[in-house]
Amino acid sequence: xxxxxxxxxxxxxxxxxxxxxxxxxxxxxxxxxxxxxxxxxxxxxxxxxxxxxxxxxxxxxxxxxxxxxxxxxxxxxxxxxxxxxxxxxxxxxxxxxxxxxxxxxxxxxxxxxxxxxxxxxxxxxxxxxxxxxxxxxxxxxxxxxxxxxxxxxxxxxxxxxxxxxxxxxxxxxxxxxxxxxxxxxxxxxxxxxxxxxxxxxxxxxxxxxxxxxxxxxxxxxxxxxxxxxxxxxxxxxxxxxxxxxxxxxxxxxxxxxxxxxxxxxxxxxxxxxxxxxxxxxxxxxxxxxxxxxxxxxxxxxxxxxxxxxxxxxxxxxxxxxxxxxxxxxxxxxxxxxxxxxxxxxxxxxxxxxxxxxxxxxxxxxxxxxxxxxxxxxxxxxxxxxxxxxxxxxxxxxxxxxxxxxxxxxxxxxxxxxxxxxxxxxxxxxxxxxxxxxxxxxxxxxxxxxxxxxxxxxxxxxxxxxxxxx
Amino acid sequence: xxxxxxxxxxxxxxxxxxxxxxxxxxxxxxxxxxxxxxxxxxxxxxxxxxxxxxxxxxxxxxxxxxxxxxxxxxxxxxxxxxxxxxxxxxxxxxxxxxxxxxxxxxxxxxxxxxxxxxxxxxxxxxxxxxxxxxxxxxxxxxxxxxxxxxxxxxxxxxxxxxxxxxxxxxxxxxxxxxxxxxxxxxxxxxxxxxxxxxxxxxxxxxxxxxxxxxxxxxxxxxxxxxxxxxxxxxxxxxxxxxxxxxxxxxxxxxxxxxxxxxxxxxx
Ligand SMILES: [Zn+2]
Numbered sequence: 001x002x003x004x005x006x007x008x009x010x011x012x013x014x015x016x017x018x019x020x021x022x023x024x025x026x027x028x029x030x031x032x033x034x035x036x037x038x039x040x041x042x043x044x045x046x047x048x049x050x051x052x053x054x055x056x057x058x059x060x061x062x063x064x065x066x067x068x069x070x071x072x073x074x075x076x077x078x079x080x081x082x083x084x085x086x087x088x089x090x091x092x093x094x095x096x097x098x099x100x101x102x103x104x105x106x107x108x109x110x111x112x113x114x115x116x117x118x119x120x121x122x123x124x125x126x127x128x129x130x131x132x133x134x135x136x137x138x139x140x141x142x143x144x145x146x147x148x149x150x151x152x153x154x155x156x157x158x159x160x161x162x163x164x165x166x167x168x169x170x171x172x173x174x175x176x177x178x179x180x181x182x183x184x185x186x187x188x189x190x191x192x193x194x195x196x197x198x199x200x201x202x203x204x205x206x207x208x209x210x211x212x213x214x215x216x217x218x219x220x221x222x223x224x225x226x227x228x229x230x231x232x233x234x235x236x237x238x239x240x241x242x243x244x245x246x247x248x249x250x251x252x253x254x255x256x257x258x259x260x261x262x263x264x265x266x267x268x269x270x271x272x273x274x275x276x277x278x279x280x281x282x283x284x285x286x287x288x289x290x291x292x293x294x295x296x297x298x299x300x301x302x303x304x305x306x307x308x309x310x311x312x313x314x315x316x317x318x319x320x321x322x323x324x325x326x327x328x329x330x331x332x333x334x335x336x337x338x339x340x341x342x343x344x345x346x347x348x349x350x351x352x353x354x355x356x357x358x359x360x361x362x363x364x365x366x367x368x369x370x371x372x373x374x375x376x377x378x379x380x381x382x383x384x385x386x387x388x389x390x391x392x393x394x395x396x397x398x399x400x401x402x403x404x405x406x407x408x409x410x411x412x413x414x415x416x417x418x419x420x421x422x423x424x425x426x427x428x429x430x431x432x433x434x435x436x437x438x439x440x441x442x443x444x445x446x447x448x449x450x451x452x453x454x455x456x457x458x459x460x461x462x463x464x465x466x467x468x469x
Numbered sequence: 470x471x472x473x474x475x476x477x478x479x480x481x482x483x484x485x486x487x488x489x490x491x492x493x494x495x496x497x498x499x500x501x502x503x504x505x506x507x508x509x510x511x512x513x514x515x516x517x518x519x520x521x522x523x524x525x526x527x528x529x530x531x532x533x534x535x536x537x538x539x540x541x542x543x544x545x546x547x548x549x550x551x552x553x554x555x556x557x558x559x560x561x562x563x564x565x566x567x568x569x570x571x572x573x574x575x576x577x578x579x580x581x582x583x584x585x586x587x588x589x590x591x592x593x594x595x596x597x598x599x600x601x602x603x604x605x606x607x608x609x610x611x612x613x614x615x616x617x618x619x620x621x622x623x624x625x626x627x628x629x630x631x632x633x634x635x636x637x638x639x640x641x642x643x644x645x646x647x648x649x650x651x652x653x654x655x656x657x658x659x660x661x662x663x664x665x666x667x668x669x670x671x672x673x674x675x676x677x678x679x680x681x682x683x684x685x686x687x688x689x690x691x692x693x694x695x696x697x698x699x700x701x702x703x704x705x706x707x708x709x710x711x712x713x714x715x716x717x718x719x720x721x722x723x724x725x726x727x728x729x730x731x732x733x734x735x736x
Contacts, residue, residue, distance in 0.1 A: 102524075102527075286544050286546070288526060289541075290530035290542055295531040295594055300595060301593075302651060337688075337713075337714060338716070354649075357630065357682060359682050363633035363634055364629035364633075365630045367648040369648050464683045464686050466646070466647055466687060467687070468687060
């Protein structure tokens with residue numbers, strides 16, 4: 001008897017073929033939606049079609065994610081009960097915890113046993129109300145519009161537990177006082193105050209069926225994905241490279257909470273067994289419970305062979321490339337990375353290495369791989385948001401004003417330039433060994449020599465070049 | 470020493486040399502009460518609001534290893550009159566390699582090996598520690614050489630690359646300052662820590678940040694040589710870890726750990 005599948009009304013697409021169910025959000029391209037449906041249809045019926053479909057997506061994603069912002073989910077039979085694959089801003093409730101890719105967007109895969117209910121919906125969306133008994137809706141086969149779905153026990157609804165009416169208890173800041181504090185991102189709906197039956201979750205999280213990248217206890221062989229040939233899923237949650245993870249970035253709609261086991265939306269009426277109690281730090285913005293977090297799943301760090309002297313996605317410059325392929329400043333005599341001689345080599349084009357660092361007066365050190373914006377809200381600037389510039393967020397010093405973007409340290413070719421952005425208070429520079437501070441004219445730019453100090457908003461930075469002058 | 474950090478009642482300082490303040494504290498009633506826990510002050514809140522470092526701390530805490538602390542929480546609190554980010558763990562720490570007096574060479578090597586295994590567990594999960602130094606090698610006793618690797622700094626070799634102080638600049642891989650952070654950065658730091666543990670002095674005597682950062686950024690950092698009285702295996706390992714070319718260093722922290730244990734075995 002197949003599980004009952006209730007489609008949640010709203011934008012998006014839900015498809016089901018046999019035991020395989022998929023959802024795609026409206027952000028997914030028509031091509032992705034079509035691929036999801038045809039692949040689900042093609043694979044449905046094979047014994048581990050959930051694993052197969054997840055693996056086929058993983059192999060695509062490992063070559064690069066064409067649509068990182070497109071939410072979609074796959075649920076189907078795997079080697080260990082159901083396999084759940086989530087991509088992008090999507091979340092799922094497996095009757096034990098909320099699961100979401102981390103970082104968001106990203107992707108993850110986990111065997112989830114056979115939970116009833118299983119809820120799939122957009123990240124940050126409020127959970128659906130409990131399905132009323134006798135609800136006739138049930139997608140048996142085909143493709144329909146929908147903003148998510150709920151998989152339920154087939155036939156008769158589950159016997160209501162004594163606590164079935166109890167509010168979802170991924171909450172509860174202070175059980176000792178009998179209060180339940182809501183916890184979660186937007187979309188959270190306060191449930192009824194949890195009473196006694198809410199289980200405490202002291203210590204580590206409930207036994208988690210999520211496969212972790214396994215380096216754990218012993219320094220064993222490297223954990224690598226298990227190939228699809230075994231029919232097993234890679235025991236990793238996948239993340240994408242270069243997810244900034246900066247302040248409040250990438251959190252999607254579920255801002256305050258990292259998508260770990262417990263933070264996240266709280267169903268207003270859980271259509272099934274009660275949820276575990278939240279950690280005691282839940283609800284307190286000054287505390288993060290670290291006892292039950294899920295692995296980030298970014299995969300092992302690369303080994304030394306990966307040192308290139310410059311990542312491939314950096315701007316191109318003309319310089320000297322050693323026989324190992326390390327890019328160097330055109331005036332270098334030996335490779336900074338491996339020490340090989342560069343004499344007699346012709347100049348070639350290649351990705352630009354870091355030109356040095358900015359050492360701030362608070363001891364923070366910033367790499368000059370690309371233009372940096374300095375200001376009190378530098379991260380909100382269009383350049384920082386689009387990734388063309390690096391934000392250095394600095395608050396004003398005493399009795400000074402710092403503009404949201406006060407000045408720039410531009411990186412062009414092999415040169416580093418200080419550029420005033422016209423803010424009140426201006427931008428000053430002091431050359432190494434120079435007589436004192438010189439105020440730049442509005443929008444003036446000046447090339448920086450190593451050891452130069454720059455000042456804006458009452459803060460001071462020192463530029464230190466990575467390449468001999 | 471402060472006697473309160475958030476709602477943790479501080480019992481005593483484990484390490485208080487300004488690099489990574491570490492204290493023992495009573496487990497708050499909120500967390501079940503009873504027993505002793507360890508709290509570390511990671512850095513000023515102004516530079517690293519909890520929201521901005523939360524994900525990194527969670528990534529670190531998700532890695533479970535006997536060579537890493539058994540995490541409880543991260544939080545924001547006040548320490549010595551300034552707002553800071555801290556972490557706590559149930560692991561009881563009795564001291565650090567920096568403050569260890571009278572430890573035998575074998576015990577120091579074993580403690581560093583344990584920390585290297587902690588680093589390896591992090592690396593396998595995609596996390597760079599970025600703060601390995603003697604103050605980050607936390608002794609857990611009761612027998613000599615048992616240790617865990619302290620919580621990592623809030624800056625992690627990305628942006629900002631680092632926050633001067635933890636780790637001290639003498640333990641920073643020069644490649645980290647060129648935006649080339651990786652396992653090799655922690656392996657450099659293990660070599661620098663090994664050198665400090667065997668020679669008794671830090672790799673860089675210079676105390677002024679600017680010339681050290683300049684030297685690091687230009688890959689001009691040349692640590693002091695390992696003293697001749699160090700066991701040959703140890704001297705060779707430190708030399709390899711501190712190689713300028715990352716590909717000449719040991720490939721993994723696990724390899725470093727094995728070689729440290731081997732050196733400890735041979736006395
Ligand atoms: Zn080279």
